[in-house]
Amino acid sequence: MFARSVAAIPEIGQITLRQLLGRRRTILLLLLSAVPVLLAVVFWAARVADVSGFASGVLDAVGVTLLLPIVAVLFGTAAFGAEIEDGTVIYLLAKPISRWAVVVAKLIGATGMTAFLTIASVFVSGAIVLAPLGEDGAAATRAFVAAMAVGSICYVSLFLVLSLFTRRALLIGLVYVLVWEGALSSLLPGIANLSIRQYSLGVANAFWQMKSNEAHLSPSTALPLAVILVVVTFFIATWRLTRFELPGGTD
């Protein structure tokens, strides 16, 4: 069954990609991802040569803090969400495939989409503004690409697991991002250890030092914490899927 499970991953992954694409929300997400690019054009047009300002004002405040969680929450909850809601998840589960393979496939699909959109956004906007500004700018771009990568997989893992436990995963995810990572983080610095945004910024620090004091974690703290998060959520998701129950309905 192991070989069959592994072989099933690309198959399910493909279906997941097709499910996530091709709807109104993809267009909206493309528009959202274009916002940092738009701002980059503004910066370029103004011939402002402020790497740090762009990095913290756009790449961080708009990209990592807004764009990344929103894209991730949409894809992460949709990976299983739609199927659980209309019952088609049965077609995935009534197969001789290990449950972890299903989780891996969904994770890859949703993370891939999230990472693609966010990294492309950072890359393009960085290319427009930061690249001409020399090594500092290039390092900043690299830093935020890394931040988006780490953030994508962390957020998607978290929201995927949430969607297996509740049908209101999207709203709960939003509350997490806005309240926990937004408001509370500024009030209680200890929360930085449990904040995906801090993991992302911490990893970014490995490539480029942020001048603002937004990032509270060093790379050597952030990366292991992120890995732990992904592994733990993966196990929880697999466990939950093995115990997945479909109620009897109205019979």
Add this chain to the structure above:
Amino acid sequence: MTAQIAPDPAPDQNAVAPSPGPSAPTIELVDAARWYGNVVAVNDVSFSLGPGVTGLLGPNGAGKTTLLHMLAGFLVPSAGTVLVMGRSPSRDPSVYRQIGLVPERESVYPFLTGFEYVRFNARLQGLHNADLASRDAIHRVGLDDAMDRPIGTYSKGMRQRAKVAGALVHDPQILLLDEPFNGMDPRQRMAMMDLLGQMAAAGRTILFSSHILEEVERVGTEILVMVAGRLAASGDYRAIRALMTDRPHMITIRSSDDRRLATALMADPAVFAVELGKDLLSVRTAHLSTFRRLIAGASRSAGVRLFEVVSADESLESVFDYLVRR
């Protein structure tokens, strides 16, 4: 709500169980039960099934879908055991190689074509010749013309057939279908019934739920009747009818002289009511077998010719009616 006073709930109810065949039964439940808090959806159900078609009947809310989901491994029994091919489906995903499931909810990935959907199922089942098997399955359900169109454009009956194709592409030993004839027109229904019959003849175990009795009657005679979560009866429905001794059988007779025949029949203690209608004689008797011997002799001695003798309520409908009303 039917007030259910259960017949002796012993596991080996004195009903005729379908013969399991030479090997061990493919589906076996022992005292299976499932409850949600205070609500008991399935209550102490035991049966075993072998090759052939069995209909799962019951009014709405009887627990049919719950039972099917337990068999499919999507609900863990709160008590008792559920064994499919000797393994527990909720704990061992490898058993799905032998199970095909057609659930009731009709949605299926609407952006996939029929062929892609069946092939997706085939590939996940680990079939090497997924393409070929998919085409074959599609052909068996009769969707060849539509197989390259997205399922979102299908009619309800076509979607049902696509689901069935996806469920049998890997040639499973067991097929579980929840209200499979929903939304099909009569021709499609007959085609599906033929298909199920063929598979049963080939040794597959098929269990389908329905509350349309004509469908069940046409596909086969083995039934399981669930009422309010309990198994009310199992086996051949005609044999079940014979066991319903506290309800008199009704026989309608057309003869050359109804009144004379009625008088002759009334003399016998096996008969306890006759009714003369227009050109028809209705007889109520407690013992069908005794009556069968009786009618020949009675008509001969009365000098009456018999044109038609019909057991009026041996239909599944009356059996069901009786079981549900108990």
Add this chain to the structure above:
Amino acid sequence: MSAQNRAAVPAGNIYDLGYRHYEGKRHGRWYAAWSLYVESVRSVWGFGRPMTAKAAPFILLGLYAFPALIQIAFSSAISQSVAEGQATGLFAYDNYYARVSILVVLFCVAQAPELVCRDQRYHVLPLYFTRALGRIDYAFARLAALATALFIVLAVPMIAIFIGDVLMKPDTLQAVGDEWPRALPAIPACALAAVSLASISLALSAFSPRRAYAAIGLIAYFLLMEIVPVVIYSVGRQADWTWADKLALLTPNTALAAATDWFFGVGLVTQGAEGLPPTLGSDAYVVAVLASVVVFVGILLFRYRRVQA
């Protein structure tokens, strides 16, 4: 069974079951719209639905009013520092919204989708539009309801501050007389904020039948439109773009906070908050907010004109 059925049955009969045709007075369009308005106000607050539906609006109301209520509780301690002239950090009518506005925005995000998304999701709009109620009436009724609810949310802390300030003074009647003119501008300020937020929230939510997506769209709009114009303005400041000044008018929340200043005749937001252009007076923001109300109500009406029912 079969024997009895063979007797002949008469051709057909219609039985009078006592149903009566309604001949009475029918209220017209206004009554229908009023009924929808009342129902919407109730549903924003979760009345007529299970307790879980009441959780979000009441919790958010409580959180929004919380600072003001705390202020009342500690009014005795505060009155000391007021008397000594040290009460600068206090919540007052003019700075309250600017400080705690995020919670009102969250209220909109939580409740606006409740109002407009469910009808689309379950395709019940034809039930509304085939009655005396028209499409426009439906939109206005929902809008008025959300604006009313928001007005209540915004007004509660104002009332709390009023009570707190009155209680701090020894002579109650005179205190009320003194306090009343100071509190008065809060009423139109809250009304403007209520209408503005309601129009934006409903207009954007009406485009999605799924509540969660509408919520996300709203949050994305509110958050992005706060940051993006300010960023562009700050870049423009360095590049000497004079037109970039006007961009700050596009921010939904900040513009509202600045507009509040105009009612009170102060310059708290326009002069105090960094990132806002000093060239724009608070009256410019008032005009901008009014313009945005017109625009978003237009979008809302457009959507309900065109939505498939």
